[in-house]
Amino acid sequence: MNFLQKKSLQVFLLTQLLISSANAFFSDVTLPVIHNVKKVVGRSSVGFEWPSLAKYPRVTGVNIYRAKAKPGINQVYIKIATVPNRFATHFVDTNIEPGTKYFYTFTTYSGLNESIHGDIVPVLTKPPYKAIKVISATVVAKDTVKLLWIPSSEPMIYKYIIERKTDNSKWFYLTTVKGRLYPEYIDATAFRGHSYSYRIIAKDAYGVSSYVSNVVSVKVQ
Numbered sequence: 001m002n003f004l005q006k007k008s009l010q011v012f013l014l015t016q017l018l019i020s021s022a023n024a025f026f027s028d029v030t031l032p033v034i035h036n037v038k039k040v041v042g043r044s045s046v047g048f049e050w051p052s053l054a055k056y057p058r059v060t061g062v063n064i065y066r067a068k069a070k071p072g073i074n075q076v077y078i079k080i081a082t083v084p085n086r087f088a089t090h091f092v093d094t095n096i097e098p099g100t101k102y103f104y105t106f107t108t109y110s111g112l113n114e115s116i117h118g119d120i121v122p123v124l125t126k127p128p129y130k131a132i133k134v135i136s137a138t139v140v141a142k143d144t145v146k147l148l149w150i151p152s153s154e155p156m157i158y159k160y161i162i163e164r165k166t167d168n169s170k171w172f173y174l175t176t177v178k179g180r181l182y183p184e185y186i187d188a189t190a191f192r193g194h195s196y197s198y199r200i201i202a203k204d205a206y207g208v209s210s211y212v213s214n215v216v217s218v219k220v221q
Contacts, residue, residue: 025063032056044097048095066078157180158180
């Protein structure tokens, strides 16, 4: 099998993977193919670096495709970004979820011509932050409950979302407590004759959440 036949086979195989794009491109096997992509993975973002394309004056830029992993081989790839500069070698995807597997592939393009897809780059994002430990919910005065928890050890955490459930109702947002080291909240909106349950979700500055905490309950007499 010669060089062009190999390239044509790669194009066919990636087409079978249902790679799609918002724009129409014509496949051009003479354009350089991107290999050896490096990655740095976080919880809600991943950074990529590819070899320089500066020596290819025909190249306009780079297209980035992503698929969210699912069972089977037919992953659905969507073009998520275009880097319109052949001198650029980096891209950061910030629109992904913690604890999730994705696949990425890259192409070069020139006008409406596009190279074949390069290597498939697997990415498994880091899991959500660990759940914090809620210590207690205690009635400390008339219609007042004091909630205590152990602050998160994750330095990126900066606020706590407190949710409350009254009797057998659904969970609802109660308040936000800012400051990673803050360990308490005084709920002055409780009423006698009702039971209250509390749980907490920690979040960082980018909105990435922890797992939901344990639940503590108290009856206000």
